[in-house]
Each structure stands twice: as C-alpha cells, then as structure tokens.
Amino acid sequence: MRTLTYYPGCSLKTSSKFYETSIREVFSAYDIGLKELDDWSCCGASAAHTINETIAHALVARNLSLAEQENYPLFAPCSACYNRSKITNERLRADKELRDEVNRANEPLKCLGTLEVKNIIEVLSEYAGVERIARKIAYDLSGLKVVPYYGCVLTRIMNMETFDDKENPTSMDTLLWATGAEVAEWPFKMECCGASKTLTNKETTLRLSSSIMDMAITMGADAIVTPCPLCQLNLDILPYLGRGARNLPVLFLSEIFELALFGKLSGAGSHIIPVDEAIKKVIKVKTINTYEQRKNNGDD
Amino acid sequence: MNDLSFLNEMEKASGEKISGCYQCYRCTIGCPVVADMDLYPHRVIRYIVLGERERVLTSKTIWTCLQCVTCSVRCPNDIDIAHVFDALRKIAVKEQKEAETDTWKFDQYFMDSVKKHGRLHEIETVLRYKIEKKDFFGDAKMGMGMFIKGRMGILPHNIKDRKGLKEMFKRLEDKKIGG
Structure with missing residues (x-):
C-alpha cells in the first residue's frame, strides 16, 4: 500500500x-x-x-x-x-x-x-504501472474508441520541466492503451475548452467546446476522456450551452479504469450527456484480452 | 521608440522580458480566440515596446484571453504572454480603463467566496454574478439540470481555520496590487 x-x-x-x-x-x-x-x-x-x-x-x-x-x-x-x-x-x-x-x-x-x-496520470503511471494495469483488466474495452483530451493547464506550465511533453503529451494515451481501449490519435489533445469563460462569455465556451466535440465525432470516437473536471464540465454541459448537434459522452480518466476493472460506472447518473451507449460497448465480452495474450499476439 | 517607460513598467510588473520579442507571430497564430480580439497578441507585445500605453490598456484583447497559455509555451523567447496580459489587466482595472468588466467581476466574486468560506461556494458566486448582470433566467435551465444531476451544491463548504485565512487576505490585500 x-x-x-x-x-x-x-x-x-x-x-x-x-x-x-x-x-x-x-x-x-x-x-x-x-x-x-x-x-x-x-x-x-x-x-x-x-x-x-x-x-x-x-x-x-x-x-x-x-x-x-x-x-x-x-x-x-x-x-x-x-x-x-x-x-x-x-x-x-x-x-x-x-x-x-x-x-x-x-x-x-x-x-x-x-x-x-x-496529477492523476502520474499517479496511475508510477504507482499502478502499465503492466499491473494491463494485468488487472477484467472487462474487454477493445470495442470502445476513445480520444484522450488533456486540456490546457496540465502540461502547459511555463519555466519548468513538466511530466510530459507540453504540447504533445502521450502519457494518458499509454494508460488508456493499457486498459485495452482503442485510443485514437487526434489533433485536439490540448485544445482549449473555453475554461472559465463559461459564465462571462458563453458563446466562447460553446464555440471552443463544440469544435472539440465535432473533432471527436469526426475521429469516430465513442467517448472523450479527460483528467480535468473543468474540461469535463464544459464539454458535458454542451447541450445546455445551446449545442443542437450530437454529443459524445465525456468520461474522466478514472472512469475508463472503472470500466476496465468493474465493467460499470459508479457516477453514470451524474453525466449530463448520457453514457449508456459507451458502457454497452464494454460489457459484451468478459475479459480475456490480458497483457500476456496481447503480447503474444504481437498487439503491442 | 523614444519612451521606454511603459516597457520598463510592464517588464517590472510581469517579470517577463518583453523586449526579447522579435515578432515571429507564433503567439497570435496559436491563439484559440484571436478572432475575438481587437489587437493581435504579438501586436500587444510590440505596442508595449513602443510605449502605446493607452492602446494596450484599453484593448479588448487582454480580457478575451482565456489564459490557456498556448502562446507562452510556444514563444521562442520564453515570454509568458498570458502572464503579461494578466499584469495588464491589473493595471487596466486600477486605472479604470478596462474594455470589459465581466471577467474581473466574476473573478472577484470567486475570490470573495473563497475568502468567506475557504472553498468556492459555486452557487453563491454564480447567483451574485447573475444578479449583478440582471440575468436571472439565462442559465436557469442549466442550473436546474446540474442540480438534478447532483452537480450543484446548495450549502457552502466552510473550512475550520477561516480566521487564519481572512488574516492572510488582510495582510496581503492592501499591500500592493498585483504582487
């Protein structure tokens, strides 16, 4: 411990x-x-x-x-x-x-x-570790395509070494890959969601968050995954901000782990954009896609 | 470039080496809200060097900025442009030259709430802002929706040592603006 x-x-x-x-x-x-x-x-x-x-x-x-x-x-x-x-x-x-x-x-x-x-990415990478994460998988996430959304302030910190690349981080991609989910490479990893302008300038948040959502849909993703609560909220309230188009569920990084470990989300009811469709893609097969097998199959 | 006083003032206020800028435009090109700005970020920097104090302090740009720090991270001369904008905001407010008052007002209500409770009391902060803006129903649906989903608390979260926290604010508040 x-x-x-x-x-x-x-x-x-x-x-x-x-x-x-x-x-x-x-x-x-x-x-x-x-x-x-x-x-x-x-x-x-x-x-x-x-x-x-x-x-x-x-x-x-x-x-x-x-x-x-x-x-x-x-x-x-x-x-x-x-x-x-x-x-x-x-x-x-x-x-x-x-x-x-x-x-x-x-x-x-x-x-x-x-x-x-x-931060949460560091803790999961260092304390759990990719190998242990992969070993503990109990549900198959290979049917779930996710885009990793890091948000602005996690790695964009001036005047110091950061835990990952400031503009093209990959640490969360690795964690998501370890859970067995399909991780899409996409250009909006670091795009700003509108941050704290949600109240003072709703149009800005709507425009920025909407374009992130659009890009995720274009990539054919089933869900956006983020470690940041402000990013999650800004994207999740898109229906209230006036976006009429389709929305993908916005999951926290830990929620992908919940799916891989337990096959369900404890906070499913707190999501504004429904998460049912994404969860359905997970529970269909009971794990077998273990680390050893993927290694043997040459998947990595 | 006869008058360097504004450049000196801003380099001191922000701690950034603004004079190092060679106008590569990378800040402007990377900015996600540049379309809403009246002055491009690289021009703000240039106008500071040229001593165009009024033009910069009254610009919308410094308030449009989201503080996403993309510009700063990309600057080949390590100028934290977002930080320069942050410093400009403080001077603009002090001299009542701000082109937009909403951002500052909201940030201030945010800080009032933190000062009072130790933690942000979201609903109090939002309602105060809404009342000030006389916008009572604009986001009512969103508020209700969040409440139903359990994402909007009603009661404040008070920390135990509120006295110590208030003392800290008192010690620093009147000392200087900006720090």
Missing part, C-alpha cells in the same frame, strides 16, 4: 463529486491509499492570479504547508489545482523573497516548497 496526501479541490466536492468516488474505487484496486488533507482550502484556480498574484501564491502555500507536515507526495486530481500547486511549489522553493512574504502572510503556517506534487 502506498499512500498519498489527497487534495480534492472544490470541484471534486461539488460539481464533480463522482470523479472522487471513481478515483477512490480505482485507486483502492491498485493499493493506492488516499489521506485527505485536513482543512484544505481553495487553490484560487484561474481567478486568484488575475486579481492578486501574491494572494494566489499564499492560497496555494496554505495547502502546501499543511501537506508538507504529512510527508507523503501531494495528489491533486484537478488540473487547475495541480497547475497552481506546481507553480507555487516551484516558485517558493526558488524565490526566497516570495517565500518569506507568503509565509509571513500565512503565519504560523510555513511552506518550504519541497513537496512532490502529482
């Missing part, structure tokens, strides 16, 4: 509660333990740094300093939380002046910036 300090962020407690449930179910299958950070607060997401950058850092530093006392790596499943945590962590470690200023504001809490911050 390996343990991580879990920083849910606001989304995983409200609009994407089912993402948390899904993560917990999948992680426990791989013996990854989560210890929720006590009394965590919002990371400030896209709003804080626009209003006041020092406050944005201090908000994140508050959580980081609480997590530093725990001594486990910090796991942030939300892309915005991960992005902000990563940036502040690095900045505070490198910039003593900023660190002192932020720590003075957060007194008595103290952040050193020494924490390891991880």
Whole structure:
C-alpha cells in the first residue's frame, strides 16, 4: 500500500463529486491509499492570479504547508489545482523573497516548497504501472474508441520541466492503451475548452467546446476522456450551452479504469450527456484480452 | 521608440522580458480566440515596446484571453504572454480603463467566496454574478439540470481555520496590487 496526501479541490466536492468516488474505487484496486488533507482550502484556480498574484501564491502555500507536515507526495486530481500547486511549489522553493512574504502572510503556517506534487496520470503511471494495469483488466474495452483530451493547464506550465511533453503529451494515451481501449490519435489533445469563460462569455465556451466535440465525432470516437473536471464540465454541459448537434459522452480518466476493472460506472447518473451507449460497448465480452495474450499476439 | 517607460513598467510588473520579442507571430497564430480580439497578441507585445500605453490598456484583447497559455509555451523567447496580459489587466482595472468588466467581476466574486468560506461556494458566486448582470433566467435551465444531476451544491463548504485565512487576505490585500 502506498499512500498519498489527497487534495480534492472544490470541484471534486461539488460539481464533480463522482470523479472522487471513481478515483477512490480505482485507486483502492491498485493499493493506492488516499489521506485527505485536513482543512484544505481553495487553490484560487484561474481567478486568484488575475486579481492578486501574491494572494494566489499564499492560497496555494496554505495547502502546501499543511501537506508538507504529512510527508507523503501531494495528489491533486484537478488540473487547475495541480497547475497552481506546481507553480507555487516551484516558485517558493526558488524565490526566497516570495517565500518569506507568503509565509509571513500565512503565519504560523510555513511552506518550504519541497513537496512532490502529482496529477492523476502520474499517479496511475508510477504507482499502478502499465503492466499491473494491463494485468488487472477484467472487462474487454477493445470495442470502445476513445480520444484522450488533456486540456490546457496540465502540461502547459511555463519555466519548468513538466511530466510530459507540453504540447504533445502521450502519457494518458499509454494508460488508456493499457486498459485495452482503442485510443485514437487526434489533433485536439490540448485544445482549449473555453475554461472559465463559461459564465462571462458563453458563446466562447460553446464555440471552443463544440469544435472539440465535432473533432471527436469526426475521429469516430465513442467517448472523450479527460483528467480535468473543468474540461469535463464544459464539454458535458454542451447541450445546455445551446449545442443542437450530437454529443459524445465525456468520461474522466478514472472512469475508463472503472470500466476496465468493474465493467460499470459508479457516477453514470451524474453525466449530463448520457453514457449508456459507451458502457454497452464494454460489457459484451468478459475479459480475456490480458497483457500476456496481447503480447503474444504481437498487439503491442 | 523614444519612451521606454511603459516597457520598463510592464517588464517590472510581469517579470517577463518583453523586449526579447522579435515578432515571429507564433503567439497570435496559436491563439484559440484571436478572432475575438481587437489587437493581435504579438501586436500587444510590440505596442508595449513602443510605449502605446493607452492602446494596450484599453484593448479588448487582454480580457478575451482565456489564459490557456498556448502562446507562452510556444514563444521562442520564453515570454509568458498570458502572464503579461494578466499584469495588464491589473493595471487596466486600477486605472479604470478596462474594455470589459465581466471577467474581473466574476473573478472577484470567486475570490470573495473563497475568502468567506475557504472553498468556492459555486452557487453563491454564480447567483451574485447573475444578479449583478440582471440575468436571472439565462442559465436557469442549466442550473436546474446540474442540480438534478447532483452537480450543484446548495450549502457552502466552510473550512475550520477561516480566521487564519481572512488574516492572510488582510495582510496581503492592501499591500500592493498585483504582487
């Protein structure tokens, strides 16, 4: 059993509660333990740094300093939380002046910036591992064609090495491949969904998210898969934003794992775009497509 | 290029080496919302160098930006253009020159909610914004739909140490704008 300090962020407690449930179910299958950070607060997401950058850092530093006392790596499943945590962590470690200023504001809490911050792709790749993922498959996903949608802020982080290529990431493709799903190569991996403009400029989100949906349909996909709760929501509310055309279900990365492990989705009822069609493609055959067999067949 | 004061001001405010730009247009070409902008991103950068302060601060562009950071990641001179826009927003608001007020207003309501509860209270933030905009029914259907799906909470999530959090805000808020 390996343990991580879990920083849910606001989304995983409200609009994407089912993402948390899904993560917990999948992680426990791989013996990854989560210890929720006590009394965590919002990371400030896209709003804080626009209003006041020092406050944005201090908000994140508050959580980081609480997590530093725990001594486990910090796991942030939300892309915005991960992005902000990563940036502040690095900045505070490198910039003593900023660190002192932020720590003075957060007194008595103290952040050193020494924490390891991880997203869901990293955790699944490193802690579960492609081989163990493939071995544990209990349902055949080969009939399900998915497009991996990373979203903006997971890898686009300035001034630091990121866990994957900033503009053409492949780590989630590998994970999806390991679950046995058919993964399509597509050009919209990193296209912006409209982010936080959903309320202030609905037309922008509708246009951008709609073109992502259109491209996924053109690729012949059955579902879009993303690790980011904001991307998931923006795409999932497309029917409400005024899109009349066909929509594909938008699944969280952990939900594909749920399908591969348990053959069902615990949060199926929380999806606005129905997921039934996609689930149907999964349950038809009871696994046999194991790692060894695929290796023997030369599929990899 | 007689007056470098605006360039200096912006390089200081953003911490970015704006003068390193050689106008390759990569930022503009990669921008997903460039069609909605009144000034192309590479031109904003150039106008900063040329000292066209008013033109830049009153531009729609800095508010159209989604902060997707595509431009920044692609810049061959490592200028974080999205960050420069973010810095411009702060100055524009301070001098009441902003071409659009919605983004700032929403971000501010977002922060008010975080300051009060420690975590974002989505429905309170959205309703405050809707009331301010006098748009009561625009997204009512979406709100109801999300509520039925269990994706919209009613009650706020309060953290225990709200006192400490408020103290942090107080210590930093009036100190300086932007940081």
